[in-house]
Amino acid sequence: MTDINHIERLKTSDMELGATEAVQRHATRHVVERRPISQRKLDFEHSRPRWLREMAAEATGVFFYVYPGIASTAAFFLNDTEPIFGSLFQIGWAYAIGIAFAIITCGPTSGGHFNPAITLCFAYWQGFPWKKVPYYIFAQIFGAFMAGMILMGQYHEQISAFTAASKAAGRGTVYNGGPASILCTFPGANQNNLGYLFLIEFFVDSFIGIVIWACLDPANPFVSPVSAPFTIGLAYANMVWGFANISISTNLARDLGTRIVAAIFFGGEAFSYKNYSWIAILVNVPATFFATAYYELVMRDSLKKIGTGRAVHAEGEEGLTRHLSRVGVIEEGMAGVLRNGGGKGDGNV
Template sequence: MAPHDNDVHRLQTNELEIGVTDALQKHVTRNVHQPKPVSQRKIDFEHSRPRVLRECMAEATGVFFYVFPGIAAICAFTLSTTNGLGEELGVSTFGGILQIGIAFGFGIAFAIITCASTSGGHFNPAITICLAIWQGFPWKKVPLYIFSQVFGAFVAGLLLMGCYWPEIQAAKAADIAAHGTAVFNGGAASILCTFPNPGQTNQGYIFFQEFFVDSFIGIVIWACLDPANPFVAPVSVPWTIGFAYTAMILGFAANSISTNLARDLGTRIVAAIFFGSEAFSYDNGYSWISILVNIPATIFATGYYELLLRDSLQKIAAGHGVHEDGEEGLVRHLTRVETAQTEQGFMNSTLNKKKGEANV
């Protein structure tokens, strides 16, 4: 079929992509200006930046993108429910677990989209450690990445305090007047970091919950990073990981979860600055669970995936990996598999033949 006249015109002008041209061509004439050539000065500047600095700034920025909208949603929720302050502030209709889950999930997706191409998109100290354990990430970069991640959450907490300063101060004063402190779940300090519910007096249950919530998220992340996984395209990875976080928040946020060392430690430091050291000592030092459990849980999750679920042969077949001994090593492996299968088939047929003779 011959191309339409509009298609011919589009090919000649090379102005707009198909679809947009068809919609606009009959109404206006529009020229798309090509971007100016990249100058050598710009290239020199970009190449002069230390690679590790770019990676650390990307990690800090990504954690900021993840934490800032999440704790802002928590702030709106807390202010709307604490001591009737929400009605006074006019935000009583804004807030809930659903809103918090969506904010954190979208924040994680935006973090991966904006920064992962520079640093790899860890945004979680436990993920950085697991990548060093299983995937060869350089151990010398691990402390730098973890510091950057905690710093990003710290900056997010500071900026939130600046954005909501009058409201948070009013909530703090109301909490102190009613309870003698603002450091408790539902108090002003809980805007920044997690505190257990009043009835959660057994830290073993909190540990158990945090461990398996973080393990759930860790397995999903590791599945998304598996190049042999045909069900996750690169463009869907940010949203898949974000939805995993959202699912856990919707299910367990009302029962105290942290999910990320950097997210909790960075904002807990801010809470300690503005609300006192009780931010770390509350409820017999609950903070050690919210800060540290994420690491062993994620190591468990990624180890589970590596030892039981991963199939490296699929990765090699898809062109995303190689055998350590090259093509010869792969051929030897496949030969051994075929030989073993042949021998097993021969043994099965012999056994079946003997059974038949015995039946006769």
């Protein structure tokens, strides 16, 4: 018979030995097994054109990114910028989380570009097939267009009332803070210097581009595949918080797709207002090329990338050995140099 004065506890601080054992030995709940994957399903998935799946993923990803962002903007503007309905801080988070969700849900299918400038940079720097570039860009713009169209339908009554009030006040519909600015960016009333607006967009997009390229660098020890979607999203939010009040776009597809919607509902002034639209649409491309070139030419450590196993020397092991020999690395030190990216502080060079 168990000595009641010698009660032991196991793994918990609130159940006696007998109760603990009973819980541990309790039959595990059996969940219904998932249906086996049929050959019919495999055949169907194999029959889908790869290009169509990639286009669908890019369009869906841009939709996931743009839709919550412009919805948050609509809630803010349509309620007279009352803090209870949002702020620039909320809008920044809407874009950030939308980008993270876009990468998580659609990145495995298409690679998760969601930006024509990124697609072009992948083609130039990373060997992405140039033949895929046009339909990736089309899908990205289409995704933003659909986000704008659906939002206009969902907020139709509120936007119509806002439009009527704006016209009655003599302000029109296309201006910063007006009905059309729910969908895309317009400069403020006092922003008439296009060079100034160009520089704002260029440096904002360059900032985002460097963060994206750093997150995609397999030799970067600070960003894991799990954290990359949120890090990239935060880069966008960071720029929204800092510069949305003085007009930024950040993405050709995001701006052009929704600007077309704005032109459908509010007229061609969506493209002609202060001659600004070309900055919002086009500057993203050279800015992102500048950012990725800066990273590739100044910050990239290809030897460390080879050391992670994510890249190889173009001439194979012999080419790598010749390089290490030429820079003064003895054969026994090759592994250490690869691990450390060729740093001279490791004593091998």
